[in-house]
Amino acid sequence: MSKSSAISPTQLFAMIILFEFGTALVLPIGLTSAQNSWLSILLAMPAGMIFYWLLMYLHRRYPALILSAYIRQIVGPYIGLPIGLMYGIYFMYISARNLREAGDLLITTSYDQTPIVIVHAAMIATVIYIVHKGVQVLFRLGEIYIIFIIALGLLSDMAVLLSGTIEIRDLLPIWGEGVGPTLRSAYPNIFLFPFAEVITFATVLPHLKQNQAAGKIGMLAILASSVMLSMTHAIEVSVIGKDMYSRSTFPLFTAITTVEVAEFVERLDALVILALIIGVFFKMTMYAYAATSIVADVFRIKEMKQMAYPIGSTIFLVSIMSAWSFPEHGAEGTKSFTTIQPIFLIYIPVLLFVVQLVRQKFSRPSS
Amino acid sequence: MRKTIAVLFVLLLGTMFLAGCWNSRELRNLAIVVGIGIDKIPNSEQYRVSFQIVNPHGASEGKARGSSSGEAPHIVYTSVDYSIFSALRKTTQKVPRQLFFAHAQLLVIGEALAKEGIQELFDFYERSHELRLNTSVAIARGTSAESVLKVLTPLTTSDATAISSRLKITSEIWAHNVDQDISSIIKQLAGGGEPAISGVRIVDSNSTPTSNLELKGIALLSKGKLAGWMDGRTARGAVWALNQMKSTNVNLDCGEMKNGISIEVIRSSTKVRAHVVEGKPAFTIKVKEEGSLSEARCSIDPGSKEAMLKLQQQLADETKQEIELAVQAAQAKKSDSFNLWAELKRTQPKLWERIQKEWPDIFAGCEVKVEVEAFIRRTGMRGKTFTQPQD
Known part of the structure; x- marks a missing residue:
């Protein structure tokens, strides 16, 4: 890879955090155990780290290749090519889902008169532009915006704390419904979303400047993001209560509307919308970039940026056509946890890892 | 040159759309x-x-x-x-x-x-x-x-x-x-x-x-x-039971004189404990309050420890009575307005699951104990009253 597209460790760190936040910050996650979602996040974290380690292992074996390229190396071109292509399609689909979530939040909360097409078009235009500019621009941007996100987070946390609406007791009893639901929402739900989604980074790892640091930096980023995510969801539940949390379409938004400090600091909704737009933007751009680079790799297109427009437009169309209503969109997401998500985020990566181990074992004597 | 003009044109075109909000x-x-x-x-x-x-x-x-x-x-x-x-x-x-x-x-x-x-x-x-x-x-x-x-x-x-x-x-x-x-x-x-x-x-x-x-x-x-x-004292008892008491004024009897003393409650905290007695839920409402003497229409001597202890006891009794009034009123209407269910759900989730459906009826028959600890910390700008005890 050319030197011009190198990514520094700091940029990787920032990007992983922004990516993990993405939509997970604003949407209810875990699904089965609302009250303990904060605990489920922490429980799912170790698996997230192991998964990242697995990606790093494969990356070390093929340091110059992206995901779809080393799939072909491991399982051979005949099986590898279609699998790679399927990843491309999968990434496009998830990118479209992210876009839809951002669009629907904006419309339900403030732009009630604006057609969804306009909101989506404005976002996808920016995404296409960034993907067209290349990976380095995306990661540099991430380095800048991580500061915004953290400042926003601190500001809203402070406001919530000061307004005194936190009821820590709403988090109790921790084991009221037994260990089962908490574990079930950690595995597979929270492990899949957002932790295992770091698989998209397998398409940018070859651009890293210092390969050695990537493992440690990534682990740190996953640790930091899951602690912050867990804290945010704990605050959400303790502010609006378990019942309202599990019925909310956007719990963070509802939580922040109850903030009122000294009858002066009120209506901080804008902060949440800003955080969501930033988070979703990076997440979907990351997915769009991953899809673009995989498609370019599979079809041997030399100039990756040529693919930015067709992929971007496809994401744009899918985001609008995939579901006729937001509840249907949600139901589709829930269904994907038991159908397509495990295939791409657990089965195939683990299979690759096993095949790689076996091949290494049998190829060693010959070399 | 041509390119610059083209770029400028596109930028100017953009301002047309960026000037306002769709939802303005x-x-x-x-x-x-x-x-x-x-x-x-x-x-x-x-x-x-x-x-x-x-x-x-x-x-x-x-x-x-x-x-x-x-x-x-x-x-x-x-x-x-x-x-x-x-x-x-x-x-x-x-x-x-x-x-x-x-x-x-x-x-x-x-x-x-x-x-x-x-x-x-x-x-x-x-x-x-x-x-x-x-x-x-x-x-x-x-x-x-x-x-x-x-x-x-x-x-x-x-x-x-x-x-x-x-x-x-x-x-x-x-x-x-x-x-x-x-x-x-x-x-x-x-x-x-x-x-x-x-x-x-x-x-x-x-x-x-x-x-x-x-x-x-x-x-x-x-x-x-x-x-x-x-209403009145019952309503204030409810505020106490809900742990929403911040400050109020309680009138106490001063010897023969009814409502002769005003105590300003300046701090109060209520804790509700749920426990199970013979398979049935029971509750203890514990109140800890601090007050200061704000008005005395009869003569008292705060210097004497006995007088102060007696006053504290009176304050505690009055508070307890008010809370009990509120609890009785609520139980009579089968209305758990004091968040007792939430405490039960927190501490006895299994029991709560079972009795959730009949909660209003069970609440009406629940045993609710009230314990109050009261302190009178200050007496304002004066100690003794200027009137002398008349006996």
Whole structure:
């Protein structure tokens, strides 16, 4: 890879955090155990780290290749090519889902008169532009915006704390419904979303400047993001209560509307919308970039940026056509946890890892 | 050169679209709603929804009434329809501007409607992005929500803001009412308890429009329906049981003289413990309060430890009695307004699961113990009273 597209460790760190936040910050996650979602996040974290380690292992074996390229190396071109292509399609689909979530939040909360097409078009235009500019621009941007996100987070946390609406007791009893639901929402739900989604980074790892640091930096980023995510969801539940949390379409938004400090600091909704737009933007751009680079790799297109427009437009169309209503969109997401998500985020990566181990074992004597 | 011109052209074109928002709303086209009142039309499924709107001309005079412009500081519009939202939209036939709800501070529920049940009123508040969940709620006592909103209040420009600020202030320093907002009402209704909501009534109603409003009592609800009122000491007992006591004034007897001493309670905290006695839930309400002597119409000597200890005991007894009054009133109406269910659910989740359905009946028969610890820390700017004991 050319030197011009190198990514520094700091940029990787920032990007992983922004990516993990993405939509997970604003949407209810875990699904089965609302009250303990904060605990489920922490429980799912170790698996997230192991998964990242697995990606790093494969990356070390093929340091110059992206995901779809080393799939072909491991399982051979005949099986590898279609699998790679399927990843491309999968990434496009998830990118479209992210876009839809951002669009629907904006419309339900403030732009009630604006057609969804306009909101989506404005976002996808920016995404296409960034993907067209290349990976380095995306990661540099991430380095800048991580500061915004953290400042926003601190500001809203402070406001919530000061307004005194936190009821820590709403988090109790921790084991009221037994260990089962908490574990079930950690595995597979929270492990899949957002932790295992770091698989998209397998398409940018070859651009890293210092390969050695990537493992440690990534682990740190996953640790930091899951602690912050867990804290945010704990605050959400303790502010609006378990019942309202599990019925909310956007719990963070509802939580922040109850903030009122000294009858002066009120209506901080804008902060949440800003955080969501930033988070979703990076997440979907990351997915769009991953899809673009995989498609370019599979079809041997030399100039990756040529693919930015067709992929971007496809994401744009899918985001609008995939579901006729937001509840249907949600139901589709829930269904994907038991159908397509495990295939791409657990089965195939683990299979690759096993095949790689076996091949290494049998190829060693010959070399 | 050509390229530069092309780029400039595109940029200029962009400014055309970026100049405004799609969703823009101009202030001069908005009617700011400060209070919403909901009544039920008798023998019908329809609601009468009233909106109190700030009149920018009347309000800007700085003084509420008697301003030279002669305009009322606020206007009330009403509409009748099957849902709150459709009534809201229907109102646009009467209002020259678009209703804007982000500043609605008060929801008044008519007594007749409260008796039929308030459960279905709040979904719209949850679903809407413009209405706020921290809106204060009050029940119009002995009257309709519409007439409460129509009252013109001195000292403020709008009576909705006046009621909500009054709710805040009186709940904090007199504590015979509770400032309940919509999110906590929903928490109660969804969880299994009953929300405690303050009442507001019109006093001096024959001298309209200069009549005034007064907060009066706390409503007891049973299955979301208004079942009775707690007033006076009972209401204050409820505030204590809810752990919302911040400050109040308690009158104590001074020897022969009834209510001869005033104690200002300055700090109080209530803890509720749930336990299981023979398979049945039982509760202990523990109150720890601090007060200071604020007025004595008889002679006492705070220098004597005995006198102070006696006073402390009197304060504790009075508090205990008030809380017990409130608990009895609530149990009589099968109305768990004190959040006891939440404590039970936290500590005994399995038991709660089993008895959740019959909770109102079980609550009515629950044993509730009250323990109060009171301290009188200070006596103000003086020690002894200037009058001498007469014996």
